[in-house]
Amino acid sequence: MKCLENEGVEYIFGIPGEENESFIMALQSSKIRFISTRHEQGAAFMADVYGRLTGKAGVCLSTLGPGATNLITGVADANLDRAPLVALTAQGDLKRQHKESHQNIDIVQAFKPITKWNAKVISPIIIPEVVRKAFRISQMEKPGATHIELPEDVADKEAALQPMQVSKNPSFIPDESEFSRAVAIIKNSKNPLILIGNGAVRSRASEEVLEFAEKNNIPVTNTFMSKGVLPHEHPLCLFTVGLQAKDYVMCNFDQADLIITIGYDLVEYAPSFWNRDNSKKIIHIDSQPSEVDFFYRPEVELVGNIKVSLKKLTNMTKFNKEMPDYPNRLRKFILKQFEENKNSTDFPVKPQKIIWDLREAMAPDDILISDVGAHKIWIARMFSAKKPNTCIISNGFASMGIAVPGAIAAKLATPDVNVVAATGDGGFMMNSQELETAKRLGVNFTVVIFSDNKYGLCEWKQQDHYKRTFGVDFTNPDFVKYAESFGAKGYSIKKTKELLPLLKKAIRSKDISIIEVPVDYTENFKLSEELGKDICNLFY
Numbered sequence: 001m002k003c004l005e006n007e008g009v010e011y012i013f014g015i016p017g018e019e020n021e022s023f024i025m026a027l028q029s030s031k032i033r034f035i036s037t038r039h040e041q042g043a044a045f046m047a048d049v050y051g052r053l054t055g056k057a058g059v060c061l062s063t064l065g066p067g068a069t070n071l072i073t074g075v076a077d078a079n080l081d082r083a084p085l086v087a088l089t090a091q092g093d094l095k096r097q098h099k100e101s102h103q104n105i106d107i108v109q110a111f112k113p114i115t116k117w118n119a120k121v122i123s124p125i126i127i128p129e130v131v132r133k134a135f136r137i138s139q140m141e142k143p144g145a146t147h148i149e150l151p152e153d154v155a156d157k158e159a160a161l162q163p164m165q166v167s168k169n170p171s172f173i174p175d176e177s178e179f180s181r182a183v184a185i186i187k188n189s190k191n192p193l194i195l196i197g198n199g200a201v202r203s204r205a206s207e208e209v210l211e212f213a214e215k216n217n218i219p220v221t222n223t224f225m226s227k228g229v230l231p232h233e234h235p236l237c238l239f240t241v242g243l244q245a246k247d248y249v250m251c252n253f254d255q256a257d258l259i260i261t262i263g264y265d266l267v268e269y270a271p272s273f274w275n276r277d278n279s280k281k282i283i284h285i286d287s288q289p290s291e292v293d294f295f296y297r298p299e300v301e302l303v304g305n306i307k308v309s310l311k312k313l314t315n316m317t318k319f320n321k322e323m324p325d326y327p328n329r330l331r332k333f334i335l336k337q338f339e340e341n342k343n344s345t346d347f348p349v350k351p352q353k354i355i356w357d358l359r360e361a362m363a364p365d366d367i368l369i370s371d372v373g374a375h376k377i378w379i380a381r382m383f384s385a386k387k388p389n390t391c392i393i394s395n396g397f398a399s400m401g402i403a404v405p406g407a408i409a410a411k412l413a414t415p416d417v418n419v420v421a422a423t424g425d426g427g428f429m430m431n432s433q434e435l436e437t438a439k440r441l442g443v444n445f446t447v448v449i450f451s452d453n454k455y456g457l458c459e460w461k462q463q464d465h466y467k468r469t470f471g472v473d474f475t476n477p478d479f480v481k482y483a484e485s486f487g488a489k490g491y492s493i494k495k496t497k498e499l500l501p502l503l504k505k506a507i508r509s510k511d512i513s514i515i516e517v518p519v520d521y522t523e524n525f526k527l528s529e530e531l532g533k534d535i536c537n538l539f540y
Contacts, residue, residue, distance in 0.1 A: 001026045003131035006163035009059050011035050011050065011412060012088070013043035017063020020090035022155040035412075035441065038433040040067055042405040044074020044087065045431065049369065049406035052083035053389055053413045055202065057138045057146075063090045068107045073399055075145045076114040080267055080396030081225070082198055084143040086134050087111070087118075091151040094122065111147040118147030124159035132164040140169050141287035142265070143202065172287075172304035173312075182283050182300045183316045189258035189281070191324065192218045195241070195274075198225040198396075199263020199286050199306060201388045205229070208310035209262060215318045218260070219327045221249055223268040224376075224395040228385030238327060239334055240380050242269050242395065245528065247381070248334055251536035252327055256280060261298075263287075263306055267396045271296040285309050326539040333538060338382050345496045348518035351378040353496065354450065358420065359384050361503035366418040367392065367410050371403035373424035374456035374524055401430030404447060408434060411443040418507045419445040425476050425516075426455045435486040438512055446506045449479060450519040460524040483514035492516040 001023075004012075013035045016024045027034050037043040040062045047058030060075070062068050068089040078085035089111075091097070092104050111118045117137045119130055134146040186192060200209055206229050213220050213236050220230045224242045232239065239249050253259070253274040260283045272295040274280075284290045284298035287306060302309045341352040355378055362368065364386035370379045370393045385391040392410070394402050407421035428449050438445070450456070459472040483490030489511045493499055499517060506513035 001030050001032070003128055003163040004032060004059070005030060007131065007135045007166060008056060012059045012061050013037055013046040013409075014061025014088075015040055015043065015063070015067060017067055017090060019064045019092060019152040020061065020150070020155070022152065023061070023088070023090070023150060035437065037405070037437050039431065040070035041074050041401065042431050042434040042437065044071045044085070045077065045402045045405035046409040047085045047087075048074050048078035048081065048083050049392060049402070049409040050413050051078060051085050051143070052081065052392065053367075053410060055084065055139070057084035057086045057135050058409065059086050059088065061088045064092055064107065065105060069105075069110065072110070072114060073401075075111065075147070077394055077397040077399040077402065079114050079116065079145040081394055082142045082144060082202065082265065082396065084138040085145040086138050087115075087145060087147040089147065089149050090155075091120070091149050093153040094151050095153070097151070108147070108149050114145065115147045116144045118149070120149040121151070121154050124154060124157050124161065127159060128161055128164045132166070136167075136169065141202070142199070171308070173308055174302040174304045178300055178302055179312060179316060182302060182313060185258060185281060185283060185299055186216065186260070186317055187319060189321075191256045192216075192258040192260060192321065193252055193256040194218050194220040195259055195261045195264050196220060196222040196226045196229045197261065197264030197268055198223065199265060200229050201226050201263070203263060203287065203306040205263070205307045205310060206388055208307050208314070210234070212310050212314045212317075215314055215320065217319075217321050217323050219252060219323065221252065223264070224380040224393045225268055226263065226388070227380070227383070227391045227393070228388040231386050232384040233386075235331070238331055241274065242380050243377065243531070244273065245531040246535065247531060248330065248337075248535055250274060251539050252330055253280075254536055255324070255326065258283065261285065262310070265396070266291045266293055266296060285313070330539045338384070346520065347496050348452075348520040349493065349496050349499060350520050350523050351375060351450065352382060352523065354448070354499065354517055354519065355379060355382045357500040357503055358422065358448065360500060361507055362420060363418065365390065366420065366507070367414065369403050369406040369410055369419065369421045370394075371421070371423035371427035372398050372400045372457075373427055373450070374460055374521055375422060375424055375450040375519070377457070379422060400427040403427060404431050404438075405434045407445040407447070408438050408441065408443055411445055412441075420507060421445060421447045423447065423449055424456060425449055425451045425453065426474070429476070432482070435483075435488060435512065439487045444510050444512050446503070446513045446515065448503070449514065449516045451476065451479070451516045452519050452521050454521075456521050456524070460521070460528070463525060464528050479514055479516040483512075486512070488512035488514055490514045493518065
């Protein structure tokens, strides 16, 4: 417990059990706040989003066996979304782990493929090293999940130890010659394009990205997980990439001869979608060397502190390159798409209209947590993020069920901003039990349910691929009564014009509000048809 306090842990999210009761009782007298959740998956998602927003490892806790395996989805999500997280699991006595015994499986082995590092505590003597290593590795670039297993007999032993000093993780600067090579490539390029990834958010490099883009007059695109690094209203912003189909923003990739990636992670969006013929020159700016990929072969890699690299590169370039007119035509076209349904009164509500009203109702600093489903695609494409980390999308592991527990963590991490959880009815019901946790904690946020009684994204994909659907339909509870049963406010939209005023009221209230919005997902199929055409001729 002293080691965890030494790491600056504020919260531990989890569920107590028999085999972790020594730890729980020690936690009772700690300054760390224990958040008892209703499911271990919810605990892991809370730690995940807390880590992503703060840069400090979120901590989740479970007992052995089924408690530990219930953590796996959230831990894997943090690992592929590059969010620092430390999972703590209990285990039975060391003396029974060599044989078949109640609830005993090898959790260390189970967690191996979903963590950066994990270990079993076999003696109290190693606790200071194990805890320090877990947090150091979790928070180092690229951040992710680590895991510590604490057997119950080890937890019961006396320990007269001191925590290890917390040291700052090292930062590196690329070699001087690499900068010179990068400068030459940028100077000789005719149509460069910047692709921003999640690493730019983690490194807090928004100002540096803006300065580099402006001084060289290079348009910018972002992945789902880096929305807001360049504000959507900036004239160089060409919005979001991420669809497997050829979206409009990809037209600029077609014309580009140089892609400058900044904090780009292949797990977010495969390079095969934007560099199919390997014709693009690539400059890789990141904290880590590039992943080996047939479609991603950088000419230059500026590996080190992203902020420092960008500052130096900006000072060495400032080319103010003459940009062709088609990026401006493309930007105007996409902006017009964003606005074309803002006054729609159609019911059920078009997803574009829901997203427009959400943006109108939310302040620039407010945080939107998106669950996974068809609505995530529309949010990623069309929600206008003003600042980084104000639109949280799980897109590395892309796990349904993250929105409600994620909203709880967002309110704990940033209590002074409003939080909205945007979710489909499928994703909402996966972890809606955590509404009780939220009510017990006294945190308030708004849940907007895109309701269609289906797994809408699966329907969309099946229809595109097979022209028929199967296994995607379900029924829902009365969401108003369901909300009220948790002590929350429940609303169901009956007319489209009700949405915006209700969003404004709910977001600014001190209550947990659940708003069911019947959604017209025929727009999904219209988008598929639209993007299936030769769309780029509109801009060249």
